[in-house]
Amino acid sequence: MTLLKMDGITKVFPGVRANDQVTFDLAPGEIHALVGENGAGKTTLMKILYGLYRPDSGTIRLRDQAVAIKNPRDAIARGIGMVHQHFMLVPPFSVLENIILGKESQTAGVLRLEEPAREITEIMNRNGLPVDLTARVEDLPVGLQQRVEILKVLYRGAEVLVFDEPTAVLTPQEVVELFKTFRMMRDQGKGLIFISHKLDEVLDIADRITVIRRGQVVKTLLRAEASKPLIAELMVGKPVFLHVDKPPAAPGAVILEVRGLRQRSPRGHLVLEDLSLEVRAGEIYGLAGVEGNGQSELVRAITEAVRLESGDVLLEEQSILAWDVRTRRDRGIGHIPEDRHRYGLLLPFSLAENLVLGRHHRSPFVRGSVVDFARMRAYARESIEKYDIRTPSELTPAHALSGGNQQKLIVAREMRFDPILLVASQPTRGVDVGATEFIYQQLVEARSRGKAVLLVSADLDEVLSLSDRIGVIFKGRIIREFRQEEATKEQVGLCMTGEKRSA
Amino acid sequence: MRKTKSKYRVLETLSPILGVLASVLVLLVIAMIIGEMPGKTLNAIYKFTLASASRLSTIFSVAIPLFLAGLAVAVAFQANVFNIGVEGQYFVGGLVGAMAGIYLRLPVYLHLPVVVLASMAGGALWAAIPALLKVRMGIHEVITTIMFNNIAAALVNFLVNGPLSGRGEKSLEPQTLKIQSTALFGKLNHWFNAIGLKVPKHVYLDYSLIVAIVMGFLVWFLLYRLRQGFEIRAVGTSLEVSQYAGIRVKRVQMTAFLASGSLAGLIGLQEIFAIRGVYTFEIAAGLGFDGIAIALIGGNSPVGVIFSSVLFAFFKQAGYGLQLYTAVPNAIIYVISGLMILFIVVINEVTTRYIRALRRKEAA
Numbered sequence A: 001m002t003l004l005k006m007d008g009i010t011k012v013f014p015g016v017r018a019n020d021q022v023t024f025d026l027a028p029g030e031i032h033a034l035v036g037e038n039g040a041g042k043t044t045l046m047k048i049l050y051g052l053y054r055p056d057s058g059t060i061r062l063r064d065q066a067v068a069i070k071n072p073r074d075a076i077a078r079g080i081g082m083v084h085q086h087f088m089l090v091p092p093f094s095v096l097e098n099i100i101l102g103k104e105s106q107t108a109g110v111l112r113l114e115e116p117a118r119e120i121t122e123i124m125n126r127n128g129l130p131v132d133l134t135a136r137v138e139d140l141p142v143g144l145q146q147r148v149e150i151l152k153v154l155y156r157g158a159e160v161l162v163f164d165e166p167t168a169v170l171t172p173q174e175v176v177e178l179f180k181t182f183r184m185m186r187d188q189g190k191g192l193i194f195i196s197h198k199l200d201e202v203l204d205i206a207d208r209i210t211v212i213r214r215g216q217v218v219k220t221l222l223r224a225e226a227s228k229p230l231i232a233e234l235m236v237g238k239p240v241f242l243h244v245d246k247p248p249a250a251p252g253a254v255i256l257e258v259r260g261l262r263q264r265s266p267r268g269h270l271v272l273e274d275l276s277l278e279v280r281a282g283e284i285y286g287l288a289g290v291e292g293n294g295q296s297e298l299v300r301a302i303t304e305a306v307r308l309e310s311g312d313v314l315l316e317e318q319s320i321l322a323w324d325v326r327t328r329r330d331r332g333i334g335h336i337p338e339d340r341h342r343y344g345l346l347l348p349f350s351l352a353e354n355l356v357l358g359r360h361h362r363s364p365f366v367r368g369s370v371v372d373f374a375r376m377r378a379y380a381r382e383s384i385e386k387y388d389i390r391t392p393s394e395l396t397p398a399h400a401l402s403g404g405n406q407q408k409l410i411v412a413r414e415m416r417f418d419p420i421l422l423v424a425s426q427p428t429r430g431v432d433v434g435a436t437e438f439i440y441q442q443l444v445e446a447r448s449r450g451k452a453v454l455l456v457s458a459d460l461d462e463v464l465s466l467s468d469r470i471g472v473i474f475k476g477r478i479i480r481e482f483r484q485e486e487a488t489k490e491q492v493g494l495c496m497t498g499e500k501r502s503a
Numbered sequence B: 001m002r003k004t005k006s007k008y009r010v011l012e013t014l015s016p017i018l019g020v021l022a023s024v025l026v027l028l029v030i031a032m033i034i035g036e037m038p039g040k041t042l043n044a045i046y047k048f049t050l051a052s053a054s055r056l057s058t059i060f061s062v063a064i065p066l067f068l069a070g071l072a073v074a075v076a077f078q079a080n081v082f083n084i085g086v087e088g089q090y091f092v093g094g095l096v097g098a099m100a101g102i103y104l105r106l107p108v109y110l111h112l113p114v115v116v117l118a119s120m121a122g123g124a125l126w127a128a129i130p131a132l133l134k135v136r137m138g139i140h141e142v143i144t145t146i147m148f149n150n151i152a153a154a155l156v157n158f159l160v161n162g163p164l165s166g167r168g169e170k171s172l173e174p175q176t177l178k179i180q181s182t183a184l185f186g187k188l189n190h191w192f193n194a195i196g197l198k199v200p201k202h203v204y205l206d207y208s209l210i211v212a213i214v215m216g217f218l219v220w221f222l223l224y225r226l227r228q229g230f231e232i233r234a235v236g237t238s239l240e241v242s243q244y245a246g247i248r249v250k251r252v253q254m255t256a257f258l259a260s261g262s263l264a265g266l267i268g269l270q271e272i273f274a275i276r277g278v279y280t281f282e283i284a285a286g287l288g289f290d291g292i293a294i295a296l297i298g299g300n301s302p303v304g305v306i307f308s309s310v311l312f313a314f315f316k317q318a319g320y321g322l323q324l325y326t327a328v329p330n331a332i333i334y335v336i337s338g339l340m341i342l343f344i345v346v347i348n349e350v351t352t353r354y355i356r357a358l359r360r361k362e363a364a
């Protein structure tokens, strides 16, 4: 029996066929991975299943019955749940309130909480998803917020669960936990659809793998038939090498110096405690650490004016604390932000405009005060070409790009400004294998041209393979630095938990 | 391909018209409830709006200050600044402009631009305080500008009755001295007559029309061609992204606020310099608030505001017709403008969906 069958699904957006006669099925008790390049049409297919988009043609069958899913309400009623990458939670509400929101039950106008709480606790136990029901969602780390999302979906009785790049925001440890939950749900006979660009994860968890390319299904493989190079080749249409060619480092003068930073959170505990580090010209410095140990605060202290208790940040031996963002950018600090949706893009603006954002006030994009749109567009076409951003044109609004292509846009913008210091937070988040390789090459190339790169990433493999030096951040300090040759995954990983002694 | 694109264009432009028609329909229903037959209501509207060259050109005359008011609000909205203080800025701007017209002695070719600039400066000055309070201290502009509207009204009242009053002028209402002839706005009616458009003598299509056209163009140029306008629109789209990109958000909001205030200062030009020739406390009130509706209906773009201000003028005139010939009260136009905002938004959404469906069919 199939749980779900999508047949001949086609969806056209202006200028692109996002899905072209896609056929996809899911059995109960199966984890079916969906992979493909950025812009291949994965998210679109899932949004159709969840009723967020209507297909132009094609049918959806649930347990061999044709269904029309007009909106997410229909989808939920039919047992389809989606864990969004951008969480749909109410931050000041408690975990319990968030889970029951929209499905509240009441007695004589009074919200009933005990019964749902009991039911939810039971779901937590069955699926390995412990969360404190009374905690406020805004106080939880990303991994736990995701659990709340999953609980929400399960509480509504989902049998088909869609996960669109759930691991992109998780730490490796959290991924392990998530996969435990995945297996438990599978064993209960639920069907899971899992989207990821990390092929190791896909091979680790999936029962079947469907590859789509430019809107069409290329092949559906059983786990046993699949291998990393094979999937990569099917995705891209040619072999991919997945490796970084890195000439030996030739570090020069100190570009960035961070000296004894101390900062407290609004609630008063120390988030940066005497943090110091140096990044030199021609060097990639990787920051490894479990999320929430001060990475974001450090990045903010370098890229924008913030209040510090003490310490100093210097760019080429000059203190930058008094500089605003504009000055920092003009003096050569580039920044790939961690949260692209919140900071990275003006979604209704065109790609061309987004590609110059931050430099839009400078030659050659303005003459005097007049914007030179022709220049801007020509420059955008070059960037699109060079960074392989999949888009109908440079005038397409940024919101119409796929997630990975939005990320590529930001990377292209910040790298093409050619900063002397690039602060790159999660530069390849949501980006496919081919594009990841390209971004790595670009980072290494920037380093060869004598630029300094501060790389912040939750992906330890990324940090280890790109960085010349690795600093481990723990509770707001750098507790240890490794040279690339001496760093092993185990050692650095152990150190990230605060274990200093390992030698 | 080309052809289908223009088909969508037609649909897109048609949608606000449908919104207007829907509002008229509601108006007719309300009139019927009050006891007026649709025929009579429509006739009353027709008589006051389209029946003669005089009526028709009056609509455009009335639209001039409305356009400036809509433009003033729109510029601020684009940067996510809610300038509810256009009303007060217009009172103060008008008074400062009038002072320049009364007390400065200049040749015509200087006096006219000077009064325009003085009006702008007055409006900007009145906007500057709430703008500074917002940017420096984070006090929300809606609160301060509403307060400043009241202060402006009281201040102007005091000045016109007291220090600036033109005693000796024969008038029942308190007013200033007469504006000098070198600063008075002449009419352009003969220009229109020359190209075959009949504009009767008593209708005011005066120099303020030129000011409005120039300002409309300048605002368009600012928003869509200048770096500052790009930043205004960026700030209006997302504060966080703008900050990240190094845009000096406060400075941008200050600029938009002051631009809005300067435009607000121009709303009174027609009435003060063309119609009355003095500044009185009786100059039309409420135009600043009309500007909010006009900006919303016009989608905060200069081109949109051209249409919405003419539309608003049309309904304003229609309201007088209803008042005179039917039992429907004049105030109905405020109901209608509210409905128009609603309908235009809704119908716009519906047509967008319809266009999407058409595209889909084409693709399949």
Ligand SMILES: Nc1ncnc2c1ncn2[C@@H]1O[C@H](COP(=O)(O)OP(=O)(O)OP(=O)(O)O)[C@@H](O)[C@H]1O
Binding pocket: A013, A014, A016, A017, A018, A036, A037, A038, A039, A040, A041, A042, A043, A044, A045, A390, A391, A399, A400, A401, A402, A403, A404, A405, A430
């Ligand atoms: N709302 C939209 N409007 C217009 N085009 C869109 C829209 N959403 C997606 N597209 C286009 O459809 C194509 C498929 O996008 P989709 O988001 O499904 O890709 P994806 O496979 O999820 O990619 P990624 O791995 O980058 O997330 C892309 O070319 C994208 O530009």
Ligand SMILES: [Mg+2]
Binding pocket: A042, A043, A044, A402, A403, A404
């Ligand atoms: Mg996607």
